[in-house]
Amino acid sequence: MTNISLSERKLLLYSILTLAVGLSASPATAKVSGVCGNCHTMHNSQDGTAVLHSGAGWADDGTFSSGEASETPVGYLLIADCVGCHSSTSADKTIIQLGDNRIPIVFNTGAYPSKALAGGNFYNVSRGETYDGYGHNVYGISEHDSKLMTAPGNNRCGNANSCHNTLAVAPTAQNDYRGSCQGCHYNVYHHQDNDRYRFLNSHDEQFGAYVQGVEHASWEYPDDTTLTDHNFYKGVDRDNIGQGGTLELKQTQGISSYCAGCHNTFHSIEGIGTDTWLRHPTDIVLPEEGEYAQYNPVTNYETQSPVAWINPATPQRDEAIVMCLSCHRVHGSEHPDILRWDYSEMVANQPNGEGCFVCHTTKD
Numbered sequence: 001m002t003n004i005s006l007s008e009r010k011l012l013l014y015s016i017l018t019l020a021v022g023l024s025a026s027p028a029t030a031k032v033s034g035v036c037g038n039c040h041t042m043h044n045s046q047d048g049t050a051v052l053h054s055g056a057g058w059a060d061d062g063t064f065s066s067g068e069a070s071e072t073p074v075g076y077l078l079i080a081d082c083v084g085c086h087s088s089t090s091a092d093k094t095i096i097q098l099g100d101n102r103i104p105i106v107f108n109t110g111a112y113p114s115k116a117l118a119g120g121n122f123y124n125v126s127r128g129e130t131y132d133g134y135g136h137n138v139y140g141i142s143e144h145d146s147k148l149m150t151a152p153g154n155n156r157c158g159n160a161n162s163c164h165n166t167l168a169v170a171p172t173a174q175n176d177y178r179g180s181c182q183g184c185h186y187n188v189y190h191h192q193d194n195d196r197y198r199f200l201n202s203h204d205e206q207f208g209a210y211v212q213g214v215e216h217a218s219w220e221y222p223d224d225t226t227l228t229d230h231n232f233y234k235g236v237d238r239d240n241i242g243q244g245g246t247l248e249l250k251q252t253q254g255i256s257s258y259c260a261g262c263h264n265t266f267h268s269i270e271g272i273g274t275d276t277w278l279r280h281p282t283d284i285v286l287p288e289e290g291e292y293a294q295y296n297p298v299t300n301y302e303t304q305s306p307v308a309w310i311n312p313a314t315p316q317r318d319e320a321i322v323m324c325l326s327c328h329r330v331h332g333s334e335h336p337d338i339l340r341w342d343y344s345e346m347v348a349n350q351p352n353g354e355g356c357f358v359c360h361t362t363k364d
């Protein structure tokens with residue numbers, strides 16, 4: 001934060017790159033292409049053996065032979081379940097080429113990949129109880145969290161096996177036959193380009209409860225991420241939308257309201273009207289004064305402490321929003337509480353320029 005010439009250089013780079021952003025990022029394009037048989041199996045049988053594999057999908061060389069062959073077909077006649085097609089036995093590959101498509105890998109079974117995508121990676125949370133806090137525990141990857149019997153902050157109850165309480169149980173009527181990945185990616189749209197950011201929606205999608213944003217074309221694969229080319233998430237300024245009902249908040253299509261679907265009370269704005277907060281605020285504008293003046297995410301965006309935007313297509317400094325993903329990843333990370341950085345390294349009086357210090361620049 002003290003290196004002025006670096007930020008000047010970044011600003012210059014920013015002006016050069018703004019032109020490119022329209023080309024490399026788009027509202028939401030997820031439409032697959034290519035031979036049907038790459039992804040579908042009509043009878044789950046070829047030469048008399050099962051085609052479907054579940055768990056641990058793609059090997060290093062791009063073959064799909066790992067995981068367990070399964071006689072039981074899955075919905076949409078796919079060659080794999082969600083976990084299977086989006087995982088890899090290779091330690092480090094996080095994008096696998098399949099015909100014309102690139103498959104974003106969210107679970108590497110060998111190690112935490114050095115180039116994890118924006119959501120992080122499920123590797124750690126697959127390693128057993130000690131690592132339960134390093135990710136969302138989802139069915140097909142990990143057992144039920146040993147400590148958390150519900151989503152912390154959930155005040156909407158739901159039955160014991162609902163997604164608000166656990167994502168680690170098999171699909172049943174109690175989780176709308178979803179659970180696991182689809183507890184969060186409730187409706188998926190592989191054959192459509194629509195405005196659902198990363199298929200993030202819910203059982204209230206028909207009422208407008210889904211997330212919007214501008215998607216980075218390579219899911220923030222580190223080699224392809226630049227100062228201006230990254231995900232842009234939608235956020236809202238809760239001061240301006242009033243207290244509203246739950247549905248009204250969901251209809252803002254913000255990323256933090258989405259997390260609030262299961263972690264509702266963590267998204268409260270308790271504290272407004274007093275001079276202190278009762279929980280770390282989200283969905284408030286990142287002030288332009290005081291210690292926050294030094295972080296201008298329009299010209300100096302930090303993927304380690306990102307912000308959302310009131311309008312993700314036209315990011316403005318006075319519309320930068322603190323969000324849940326400012327501190328957390330979502331799938332899994334290398335740190336407890338799915339944080340983006342090691343919280344134990346955030347030490348007042350010993351600034352390291354990372355994590356909390358990106359915004360709280362005077363707590364050094």
Ligand code: HEC
Binds near residue numbers: 028038085185198
């Ligand atoms: C046969 C392989 C396959 C299966 C099975 C599969 N996917 Fe995908 N998925 C893909 C490919 C390929 C893409 C990349 C599409 C693109 O280029 O944006 C993708 C993209 C995604 C994305 C990112 C969308 C975006 O906006 O970039 C999500 C989220 C996702 N899949 C979730 C799921 C879920 C949940 C399931 C289970 C219902 C599932 N997938 C099953 C192949 C698969």
Ligand code: HEC
Binds near residue numbers: 098
């Ligand atoms: C790269 C992988 C991939 C390829 C190639 C692919 N599909 Fe799919 N398809 C999926 C996935 C994943 C789903 C899961 C549900 C969803 O997202 O709609 C799906 C869902 C479907 C569905 C049900 C949902 C809908 O949108 O109607 C149909 C029908 C379908 N595919 C037909 C086809 C046909 C026909 C082809 C070839 C012309 C094809 N698919 C090629 C991955 C693929």
Ligand code: HEC
Binds near residue numbers: 132263324325
């Ligand atoms: C569909 C419900 C659901 C949604 C949506 C959801 N979560 Fe969770 N979350 C859970 C459940 C259930 C747990 C407790 C079990 C576990 O750790 O998986 C949890 C646990 C967590 C934990 C603690 C992990 C641990 O084990 O200590 C964090 C941090 C977290 N969620 C953050 C988020 C963020 C950030 C978002 C939005 C990007 C989000 N969650 C969206 C259901 C959800």
Ligand code: HEC
Binds near residue numbers: 107
């Ligand atoms: C707790 C909710 C939650 C669960 C459970 C979850 N996802 Fe996601 N997923 C998200 C969010 C939020 C994003 C957007 C991350 C971002 O852009 O920072 C995302 C992004 C993705 C992407 C795009 C790649 C990336 O890292 O941005 C894929 C592919 C995907 N998810 C697939 C899956 C699959 C497969 C599973 C199950 C193994 C799964 N997700 C489970 C919430 C979830």
Ligand code: HEC
Binds near residue numbers: 153259337
């Ligand atoms: C300013 C950074 C920051 C923001 C923003 C943030 N969190 Fe956290 N979160 C943390 C830290 C740090 C922890 C570790 C425990 C603690 O200090 O409270 C944590 C812990 C958690 C836990 C685990 C609680 C438990 O009992 O184990 C959940 C769940 C969670 N956060 C969800 C959210 C959700 C949902 C949002 C958005 C509404 C959010 N967080 C916004 C930093 C943040």
Ligand code: HEC
Binds near residue numbers: 275278286305307322
């Ligand atoms: C993306 C920017 C951002 C990050 C990252 C961030 N904060 Fe904050 N934090 C804020 C903003 C903005 C406020 C509210 C400021 C205001 O009310 O004017 C705030 C408020 C707080 C408060 C409450 C202050 C009060 O007056 O009640 C504490 C304590 C705090 N943050 C600690 C942390 C810690 C610890 C971390 C790292 C785990 C962290 N923050 C990370 C932006 C951030």
